[in-house]
Amino acid sequence: MAEVIGPVASAAVKTPVKNAITKIALIGNPNSGKSSLFNQLTGLNQKVGNFPGVTVDKKTGFSQLAPQQKVQIIDLPGTYSLYPKSLDEKVIIDLLYNKKSALYPDILIITVDASNLKRNLLLYSQLADLGIPAVLGLNMTDVAETHGIKINVAQLQQDLGVPVVPLNARNGVGITALKILVSQQLEKPTKTFYEIPEELMVLVRQIRYYFELKNDYLALQYAHQFKKLSFLSDADKSYIEDLRNTHGFNSHALQAAETIARYTIISELLLDSVKVTRAESNEKFSNKLDQVLTHKVWGYLIFFGVLFLMFQAIFAWATYPMDLIDTGIATINAFIQSKFDGPLVNLLTEGVIAGLGGVLIFIPQIALLFAFIAILEETGYMARVTFMMDKIMRKFGLNGKSIVPLISGVACAVPAVMAARNIDNWKDRMITIFVTPLMSCSARIPVYTILIALVVPEKYYLGFLNLQGVVLMGLYLLGFLAAIFSALAMKLILKAKERSYFIMEFPVYKMPRWKNVGLTIIEKVKTFVFEAGKVIVAISVILWVMASYGPGDVLETVEREVKKEALAKNLSADETNNLISAHKLEASYAGVFGHAIDPAIRPLGFDWKIGIALLTSFAAREVFVGTISTIYSVGDEENISTLKEKLLAEKDEAGNPFFTPARAFSLLIFYVFAMQCMSTLAVVYRETKSWQWPMMQLIYMSGLAYVSSYIVYQLFK
């Protein structure tokens, strides 16, 4: 918690309070246009950080209210009330109830959906009772009008006792007015809503004086939610706990009574300012569309069409920019290597720049996947997807929304794991993240291809069923089943941190706001590059060092000896170089590692050569093919048919072919299950904000791979 106190203390020393930058928090119901408003106010001037301890992103940004006045804007997670129901919503009370919090807002901008005022004002009424200076952003007035809802803004402003600004955050209407209003000195709302029952006042006052709070309602909130407030000490908590016990405080019943009381007040208040002329016409269009889009047959067909399109995009379309990045990096490296020489140059090119390339290569897939997801969310279609898939997915401990990460995982687990962010429930999200890497991703294809070509004959059944194709499909199916059943197991093991609800607003269909789609893409790419990217570059440098250096001067000795041997055998220059690379790799730290794990992987049918490939695969699974090519001295060309011949010719100690079907299948199964992707681990770390999850994934998946490969090899050898 030092980071909460630190910045405040140092800021206070550095700058006089008068010049301290004004902090404004955006708060509102989900779907109330809060993100649009945040984007309008800050543009590209935003930063994504972490709230301590939770997986929700902390979005902050700066906005120029007037030429001389710059303010900091904090975007809080969407919520329906100040009683948080999910872990993500908890950050709100942690921030608003702690005056010492680094981001404690001076002003609140509360967005409300004008077409759904009653429910939106519930949150407003709670915030008003806290007594923080505020402005009400009356958003989506256009939608309200088409629904026949007429709002008398002047009357509403008077009844609520707070400045009300009509907005249309989608196209920026009202933003200027809002900025002018916020730039002036704002007062706290003049009206409060909920009258705290008389019998609670003793308790409330005691808490209020004990914590020196300004406000009775805040004290009542402490009484309700002290357990969730991370800034309270254990002594503070037990003080409140004791008070609650002596006063017989029934939190559930009181919360329910408070909510009902608030709704009653709001309903009466709105009689004066809101006139509905055309009721029930509201959802007609959406309802009609839903008859097709959530239809028993068409609904699923259309959904699978959408999924297929998404899959195509990250699987096929993304390869063009990915190839460009690949060649670009190779060109830069070749250029640097042609101009300079030395071990540091190699570290820069083959270690660092190649590592950076390994980060950049994911950008096209992430951008495309999030373009799709943002559009699905913006239009309201994602809610229908969840609606249609919930019953099936729930059986396996997953969520209706898990289908998007799972399917995307077939292309690449990295953007797929990031897509799990859209799942609100903590447990469902963790399970989804945990099992997604079991889906066979595109990086496994080169490995599958070479090994299948090695041991499965190219036979056709019924004229069209290619045996190799059937085996390939079987591997995909195996990955899928492993994901589903692992999810099922985790559903039973993992303890829920919060109760899982499905209760959510079913939004009407809307046109997507392209600016929001664009900003989502930029934000996702940025977080990946800057947060997961660091880990990826670091690991790839380590892997490069392991494969390029050996203990002492063994590499030089090896090179000299191979050259002698080549001369004696009269090998061509190419053959000599390939042989040198092979022997150097064997002598390197990677080779040492391969030899070291040899006894452990022997029961799986692998030898030290495969051991090296298992290690280097960590950079990306397809590296397996390159490493195997090097170690069997085929050269870097990765010529599949030459490699296949080489592998087929390989003999074991007894002189029999080394790559028997048992060995190849054991290796195939290993690649289906094993967690051999540092990028996935890095992104899981970034998404779960802890190393505990990626490490558990590494252990679980490697263990599953080991046991399965062991069974396969021992059964078929």
Add this chain to the structure above:
Amino acid sequence: MQKKQRSVRDLKIGEKGTICCLQDQEMSLKLLEMGCIPGVEVKLNSKAPLGDPVTIIVNDYTLSLRLDEAATIMLK
């Protein structure tokens, strides 16, 4: 609690009812916040292709929820 009392779960598509009370105390807080207040009219709007979850209309907006959640909203 009478056994005959109907809940939102028992409504047919398009059928309306008036909320009498909420059964599950913890879940009731969530439902109340979403506008499912005793005395308010509720209409079963649609069901997912597999019969669960469902959507209901309360206070002029659509809410989706699972059947076992709907079963806690008792009707008058």
